[in-house]
Structure formats: structure tokens, C-alpha cells
Amino acid sequence: MKVELTSQPFNPWTTLQAYETTLSAQIGKYGAVTTFTGTMRDFNQGEDVQAMYLEHYPGMTEKYLQQLSHTALQRWDILDTLVIHRVGEIHPGETIVLVAAWASHRAPAFEACRYLIEELKHRAPFWKRETLGGEKMRWVESNG
Amino acid sequence: MKVELTSQPFNPWTTLQAYETTLSAQIGKYGAVTTFTGTMRDFNQGEDVQAMYLEHYPGMTEKYLQQLSHTALQRWDILDTLVIHRVGEIHPGETIVLVAAWASHRAPAFEACRYLIEELKHRAPFWKRETLGGEKMRWVESNG
């Protein structure tokens, strides 16, 4: 299980590849991996978005994501979880969030992965401020 | 959109990374990617499994997976799909199948990815023959 906040751009696929090498004891045990990657789009609510700033609550955000991962591991028959989220300045095309769940079977892998991203979106203390054309800024007011 | 059958082991994450570079025109358009990876376990129905042979119906299997991908692209608001499946001899820990869906939003990405793997499991012409201890062989009779 791993939770990480990072201010650096990351590639979700090389991150998953590297993380799976740490699961070598589990090879042959898990039969299903579901991943979700959220990527910054260059448009939102009808406007071009040039950049975004992701504010968080240092300490609470990490704690919340840790608790969320533990809850997923208790509630579903899964073997491991990974949650990585960007903070700070971010640009279109960059990965904002990666969540993944490893399980023996596909149903709990899908359900736990979906649960992690839904709870993260609705409860984890992150706030997006978009930079539109002409340096106009706006706080994103709600999550779809 | 891509469908591929391969007799060679492949890493799902480097495959996704390579495939995404072909989607460069879409960067900033998709906001959500859901992937599912099925990996060969070293146990099934209470027995150790040493190897597996994946038979398919050359021609029909590819055709079925192409049609399935087109159906997913029509039914959900998604931008692209990827389906890769092993055929032939395969060993524990190796990836059997990778499916992925790219979308603007997470709900269709999850739903289309789940649809692809469920339909593939229940309808695509593949058959697994397991090699157990002592070179005993058995055909897997149903998909969970």
C-alpha cells in the first residue's frame, strides 16, 4: 500500500511498472489490476484552461488518503492499493491522480478502484484553481 | 483504437505508455483512463497451476474483439480503447489481457472498461487449458 503526494509531473505507466516490482512476493497471487488515471484537460466548463494550481492541506490530505486506502483494503478482497496525487502547479496533459487496486479477481479490483477515486474526489482535501486566458483565475467550485 | 493478439509476454504498463504516445492529438482532451489487467495466477480452483495454453479461433477472435471495441465506442462517451490478449503458452505472473478506455470523464471510462472485459470474458473465443502438477492437463470449464 502506498500513498504519495508529489509536486513533480509523473507518468502513470512507468510509476505502475516501478511499483509492481515491489510486489514481487505477490506475483502469481493477484489476477486482476484496475487502474484509474485522471489527466488535466485543456478545457473545463466551456473555457480553455492554461494551467491549474492544486492546493491541499498538508498532513490531513495524506492522512485522509491513508485511511481511505485502509478502508478499501478492509472492505474488499483486494491485495494492495496505490494512490498518487499531484499538488502545486500543473499543466494540461499532465496526470493529476493515479489510483490502482490489485486483487485475485476482477470484481473487487474494479469496485475498490472506483471507490478510491470517488471518495478521493468527494472527500480528500484538495482544491483546484484554474488559470484561464488572460491570466484570469478561478477556483473550481465542485467536482463532477 | 487497437486490438491485438500476441504470443509474446508483454508488460501492460510499457504497452500503455507506448500506446498513449500514439494518442498525442488527444492530449488535453481525455481526462480519464481506466485500465484492467488480467494476470495469470499460480492457483485455480484449489490447485497449483504451472502453465496454461490459450487457444483461440484465428480470424473470429480478432473480429469479435474489433466489433466489441466499436460497440463500446458507440455506446459510451469515450475517445479510444485498447485490447491486447495473449495466445499460446503462458506462465504464472504473466499478463493475459489488458483493456483500457480513454474518456473525458471517469464514469464512461470505468463503464466502458468493465464492459470490454466482461464481454471479452463471456463471449470472445478463447479457451484456457491448464497444466497442473505432474503434467496433468485440464480445460478450464467456465469463467468467473
Added chain:
Amino acid sequence: MMTITVKFFASLREQLGKSETLLSTSKPLTVSQVWSQVCDNISLPAHILTAVNMEYVEANTLVNPGDEVAFFPPVTGG
């Protein structure tokens, strides 16, 4: 006279001891009839899946001379 190509896969192929056979016919047959003619008049088991020209079909679908018919057990991919 033309031929219908008949294919068998996986455990069914092993049970029947053949992967492909050619059936000569001058008229359309249903999928069930094709099965009976190549399998000693046994009727088509309910769990066996059927395809004509690489598309899933029902047992009463008509097969034309020149078509490819396939019979196979429940699939287990993914």
C-alpha cells in the same frame, strides 16, 4: 456440390479427435443439421456455441455451401 468447412475448438476438438472437416452439400443446412451430419447423427448439445463465417449464430441459422461453421465449448478467455 459445394463444401461447408466445419471447425471444432478446445475440449470439443479433443473429444471429437478432429479440428476441421469438410461437408459436401448442394443445399443450405441449418447449423444443427451440419452438426448431426458430421457427428454421427448425435444432436447438438445445448452448451455448445456456434458460429457461421466467424459470427455467433443460433442452432437454426441456415448455412450455405461455401460457409465456415464452427462449434466450440463455453469460452474462458481474459
Added chain:
Amino acid sequence: MMTITVKFFASLREQLGKSETLLSTSKPLTVSQVWSQVCDNISLPAHILTAVNMEYVEANTLVNPGDEVAFFPPVTGG
């Protein structure tokens, strides 16, 4: 007298023009009371989320001297 640390985030931080303030108190206060004391007696808006010591709480939760209280708008991560 001990202090309660009060934090504000995102748009709320910008609206109030402060990210953190210290409130002196010798007795426990509810989250709502903490808000009123640091925000000119305005009552706590219903949409504002609240945490004490980095755990979500309700507005009537008691805050003890030494605790950290946070107020923030609906979250928009992921």
C-alpha cells in the same frame, strides 16, 4: 490560557485574507463557536467543511485548547 490553531484553505482563505490565526481560550468551544470568534460573529456557512486535528468533524464538535481546527470549501481534487 491556551491557543487553538485555526486554518483556512483555498477560496475561503482568499476571501478571509488569512490562512491561519490563533485563538486564545481557556475552555473547550464548539467548531461553530471557533468560527464565530475568528470571523466577526458571522455564523458558519452550511457549505463550509470542518476538521479538527485533521479529521472531518461536525459543527457541534468540541474543540479543546491545543487543537487545530480547519475550515475549507467543498473539495475538488482528483
